[in-house]
Amino acid sequence: xxxxxEVQTYWLTDINIDMATRNTRVFSDLNLxxxxxxxxxxxxxxxxxxxxxxxxxxxxxxxHFERPFHPEIGCQIHGLLFENFNPITRQVMKKTxxxxxxxxEPRVTILNVxxxxxxxxxxxxxxxxxxxxxxxxxxxxxxxxxxxx
Numbered sequence: 001x002x003x004x005x006e007v008q009t010y011w012l013t014d015i016n017i018d019m020a021t022r023n024t025r026v027f028s029d030l031n032l033x034x035x036x037x038x039x040x041x042x043x044x045x046x047x048x049x050x051x052x053x054x055x056x057x058x059x060x061x062x063x064h065f066e067r068p069f070h071p072e073i074g075c076q077i078h079g080l081l082f083e084n085f086n087p088i089t090r091q092v093m094k095k096t097x098x099x100x101x102x103x104x105e106p107r108v109t110i111l112n113v114x115x116x117x118x119x120x121x122x123x124x125x126x127x128x129x130x131x132x133x134x135x136x137x138x139x140x141x142x143x144x145x146x147x148x149x
Contacts, residue, residue, distance in 0.1 A: 027051045027107065052107060052132060053141045059100050060126070060143065075100045081124065081147045085117045097128065108132055122147055 029051035031044040046054055064074035077096050083089045094113045101110050112129040123146035131138050 029054055049132070049139055052105075053139070055105060056101060056108070056128065056130070056141055057143050059104055060097060060145065073104060077145060078148075081145065085124070090115050093124070093126075097126065101128075101130075106133075111138055118144070 027048050029046050031046050035044045036042070037044045045051075059073070060075050060077060062074045063078055064076065065071045067073050075096055077093055080089055080093055080096070093115055097113050098110055101108065108130045110128060110130045112127075114127040114129075116125045116127070118125055121144070123144045126143050126145055128141045128143075129138050130141070
């Protein structure tokens with residue numbers, strides 16, 4: 001009988017370990033610099049936080065009708081860059097970022113968006129604080145949104 005109890009104990013701990021590791025996810029995306037992985041000689045990948053940061057930056061920088069067959073994906077923030085940067089424009093830009101992320105990036109929840117005008121560089125700096133769903137750690141993405149024309 002004591003041997004049977006030990007087997008049951010090991011069996012129960014194996015289930016707990018399997019259930020704990022089964023729920024972990026790894027988010028991955030291609031590195032858009034297309035650097036070569038030295039081991040596999042393939043394109044390197046970005047994982048987890050870096051992959052989600054890249055996705056958020058791509059969503060914010062994509063204009064409507066820029067992606068073939070998906071004209072709905074895009075952000076109107078580039079159209080607002082030529083407006084005078086005042087409190088109303090700032091709030092519209094924040095709402096635009098909140099809306100595009102809520103609609104097209106279900107993996108994250110935005111906590112805060114801070115916008116700063118950088119007159120010397122002729123652009124706007126966006127600092128987006130978000131958390132990955134099922135995680136409590138806040139992550140910050142800082143990106144520049146510039147006027148191209």
